[in-house]
Amino acid sequence: MKKYILSLAVVSLFYTKSEACAWADPDYDYFNLFTQSIIKDKSYLPFLHNYSSRFYTDFKRSQIPDENTESWRKFFNNQLSYSETDFLVNKLSMNDLNDLKKGNSTDTILKKLGAGSYQKYREGIDYLIEAKYLEPYMKINYVETADSFYYRENESDKNATNLDYAKTVSALTSLYNAARNPEIKQRYGFQLVRFNHYTRNFDAALQAFKLYVQPVSLRGAVYYMALDQLAGAQRGLQMGSDANWNFFQVFKNSKSRKEGAFVSMKLSDTASFNNILKRAGNNDEKNMAYFLLGYEDFTNPIPMMEKMYDIDPNSEILKVMAARSINELERSYLPTYYYESEKSATTTDVKTSATVTETKEAKPKELSFWQKIVLFFKNLFSSKSDKTKDGTKNDQSDDELLENPNRIPFYTKNESYYYDEKQKDFLDELEKFTDKTKEKSNDEYWQIADAYLKFLKKDYKASTEILDEIKTSNPEYLEEIKRMKVLNDIVSQPKITAEYEDHLMKDYAEYFAEKKIEKDSTNEEGYDYYGSPPSTDSFLKDVLANRYFLQGEDGKSFLMNNKLSDLQYNPNSTLVKSVEDFYRKADKTQFEQQIIAKNMDDVGNIDAFFNLIYGDRAMRLADFDKAKSYYQKAQSFAGIPRENYETYNPKTDKYEKLVYDGTNYDGFKNIPNLIFGHNVWESFQSSDSESMSTENYSAFTFIKPVMNKLELSEALIQLKKIGNGKDQKAAEANQLIGNLLYNTSVLGYYREVFVMDVDNSNGGKYDFWSTDKKSPYQYYYKNFTSTTYVEPDNFDLALNYYKKALSVSNNKEQKARLLFQMASAEQGKYYQYEAKNQANIDYADPKWSEKNDAYQKQMNDLKNQKYRTYFAQLKSQYSDTETARTLLGSCSYFDYFMKR
Known part of the structure; x- marks a missing residue:
């Protein structure tokens, strides 16, 4: 087992069954092969499935357009692009707008509005000047209490109470009355509602909405911005049911304010949902209410999805629920590491450091009669060089390999901290639901989802047939279909042969080539806190490592997930011999040379490295003559490779x-x-x-x-x-x-x-074995350096x-x-x-x-x-x-x- 510095060793005490380190990211614990974000309505991206944060964040914010920016772009007759409009509204300084008003603007964006732009858009420009003046103060005044627990050192002290209340209300009211453009008039109304809300004049906020927002017969972005503020004021007046209903309307009708509205709804009990359902006046509102209920209680989403299906099988939010459901199943079918079952755990170290999982026996898919004929003749005429010397494992038939219960992927009950005892394998139910929905909906999404669920069920033939029938021009759909076809091809292969390795290199080389690791751009420092996220590439490497393992090609299995130098941590002579056999194999395929053999990394003299391990084993067995013969060939050993030790x-x-x-x-x-x-x-x-x-x-x-x-x-x-x-x-x-x-x-x-250790400080090598088994591994050699062997x-x-x-x-x-x-x-x-x-x-x-x-x-x-x-x-x-x-x-x- 690797030896780390003390701080990391202490961490490992807590990183046991629950993997609950403060910085452990549960969304790195599965491969995420089904791309949730292919949903068409991007405003629901924050509500896709994840555990590491309140909302899903693995997307670019620009994918969700701000309806307020879109409204301003329309106001300016589409003379500016979306990004230019966003800059003008949200980033351009108030001084630049005043310069435009004075006729001496030098800003390139404002120049694009053309000559005489101030006169043409006077009401809008004047409003923006006023709004930019107010914006720094538009926060509710924070009231400190004995139970407050906020770190506010770097926050601005400005809030709405810093403005003169009477003068501000008078000015906004005057501007409202002077405005002739209905949208600009409504915007001043929004400012009046917001200002009263943030100064805690909640009754006045309700009155302002009634007097200045509702009379303007527009129900666009500005109306829902104002409704959001009205609901906040109602919350302040303890009008919980009304506040929830109005936040619900904002959630339903706004694209960019869904997250805030959802949090503000405070749907913490069944009564809150029932109140919304009672007030729902149409199917769209009922459908949305069911979505929110299913989102909050995600133990088994199928019953709520059935209700949504009955209302509208073409609903966009039904696809969001399906994406979340598939993602939940993925976490059990596609974990980044399949831990050994309790019965197969073979050392004390395995039992204490690995999550014990329950495995449901895989449902084998039999080969068709024609496939069996093809494979019979393929095996009949295959060369003896294709076979390794690893005994009965390598003699298994294709049927036996396909039926092996340890063939990944398969369902594993995840017992990590973010799951509870209600976790359920609802794959069969979801497949039935998806199968019927794809017949009613005209969106290819449901066909892709159905094909993916069949992939999880190991029905690769049916999955591929569905994918072949899909006709679409949606680029995100096409990318998902392409990846799934590759997955079906590789995962359905009974045995990885030399011919199949040639096929991998010819058709799928992009999935196995080394890729440059980019730093995480989601944080200011550019640090990649969790390492590279699991990917299709890494999943396929695990699949192949598992296939080689089941076929008895342990050396190749090991090198799919590890480097040669990793053998130092667990120099088990049986595995070392298999790795050496691969090293000495003369007729390596292109795949073996470029993908597997590259992990025979720098240990100095490779022959000396192997001979030292064999010599050490002979010494432990008191066979001193044999040890000497190995050590004679190990004299150029470069030292135990501990570069980061x-x-x-x-x-x-x-x-x-x-x-x-x-x-x-x-x-x-x-x-x-x-x-x-x-x-x-x-x-x-x-x-x-x-x-x-x-x-x-x-x-x-x-x-x-x-x-x-x-x-x-x-x-x-x-x-x-x-x-x-x-x-x-x-x-x-x-x-x-x-x-x-x-x-x-x-x-x-x-x-x-x-x-093969550098000193006698404690580690997994010095645990006492708990069984007579030769290996603690059941699926492949992943996490090799963390398991006693x-x-x-x-x-x-x-x-x-x-x-x-x-x-x-x-x-x-x-x-x-x-x-x-x-x-x-x-x-x-x-x-x-x-x-x-x-x-x-x-x-x-x-x-x-x-x-x-x-x-x-x-x-x-x-x-x-x-x-x-x-x-x-x-x-x-x-x-x-x-x-x-x-x-x-x-x-x-x-x-x-x-x-x-």
Whole structure:
């Protein structure tokens, strides 16, 4: 497992099942293959589905036109573009407009209005001058209370109460009466309503709307701007039902003010919705009310969509609900990582750091009779070189591969914090609804949605047939159709063969080529807080990684999601061998060369990298001759590739980047002879000179003070030969071998040496495995660096060398030391047993404490009966030795055991 600096390590404590870090973005947890924003009415974009913010934000604000700007553009006879009109109305200074009024304007936009523009548009220009004067004050006066919790340091202190109330009302009223253009007259009315609202003269605001806005028989942008202010005043007068109704009207009829109106409605209870439904005078209003209800309560949207369908199957907001529904399903069918199920979790680390999910067995789609014939002859005439050496996995038929329940995508119940127990797989219901709606609606949207739902159900043939029949010129629809056809093609392929890889490169290369990562432009600093968002490209990489995994091509599966250097974090020899087989494959396809092999990144000498891993594994298995043969080919090893690794330096009190300077341990060189020593005390954080003590090496001059792994293996080979004797020197040789095997185990001070780690600081490599399975992976090798995947230690190897030493030793002090070392190794065997036999008592069980105590007693009894053999022998036969007395002062457990 990767080792991070402390701040990130602390974060990981909270990033468990819920993934609820303050900065974790739940909208990065799925691939978002169905583009919600293809809805035609862009004013509803904020109401698409997301979790990371109150409203959907993954679109450009310019996609939602401001009806006020559109109204002004029409006022100026369309002489200005939309963006120019927006600048004039919202950004141009009041001084520039006064210059125009005086006849000496130099502004290029105002010049576009033509000669004599002030006289032509006098009422509008005068209104804009007045509006720009008022705008800085158009905020409600903030009243501080004991419960206020606002950070207002950088806010302007200006508000509506800073203006002279009587003079402002008089001026606006006079301007209203003087105006002849109905729209400009209504705009002054809007200002009167807003000014009274923001000065908390709520009754006057209601009166102003009645006197100055309603009489003007216009129901455009200005009317709904004023209605929005009226509703705010009604809220201030505790007229909740009327306020909600008017905000509802603003929501329904305004394009750019929907978000604000929705928030202002405060639809927090069923009664609020019922009041709106009662006042709904037509089907459009009823339809909108159902939309709002479905938007607020999104557990299962189908019932509300049925009501909306009964009113108008062509409704635009029904498409919004469909997009939200599909997005909700996507989060369960297309997560960015398919966690292992509880039954398949194979290490303590997996159980604690990964979300446990329930998986519904995939519904296999059988091949057609014709497909089976084609594939039969394809397999019959395929070359043997197409097949890997990975046993039965590679011998699966196409039907078996298609029916594999671990074939992604499939439904997984997401247990993250933003879901609740009501989460439901409503795919079948939504498919039925979409299927009938596409028959009633003339919008191709429903055909696309239906095809996508069939894709989620793995009915790729039906999905493609629907897509082929769609006739549209809508560019967003066309892009979605194109992507879905690619998805259907790739995901439906039974087996990824060399021929199919050629097809991928020929027709879909754009989905696999490296793309330049752009910084997130949605924040001022340009930081990309969450990394690259999940994409179609990354989904297809996961699909292929999963297919290779199911086919038994583990090396290719690994390299789809990881780099070669990542093997350092979990150097499991079986996987490493599969990766090496791919590395050495002579006839790689273009896809393998350009897409997969590029992840064989810079680890220095690749051959040395592989040989070091194999040599380390041989050492852990006490096969020193084999280890030597590998280490001889690993002498050009460039060092464990930790480019971004930082470690704490107590001398400088800083975290510093790891640099191999020729004196520190790099994975191959600079191993001290203390590796043959024994613990003085148990402290991984202390220096080796504090934690370890050397044995007497005088009889073994080939043990150098500092060695590389080749020299270490040669020393062990010589010790093994000497250990075959029957004298005291043989006893000492076997003791040294036993010490090395124990010291490099999960319990030893030098535990990092044979698992490709840079130091012994804690991490997932040093967890005890909880099952006998060879791999914790069920779907693919994604998140590889976060999952423990190192073969467990065999403590019997160390025990056997200690036993040989004990059998020929004639030194009582040495025997006492040997028995203590043997007791330590035996303790490792107990920890392995304990990890595989967890209590698994439900904490909600009312008898949890009682059952847990019983479990602990059972384990303690077993420990003392079966795993305290050598402690007991040390106590009964060697308690009078100097070694035993020394151990009483340095080993608290031994002291406790001796006093029992």
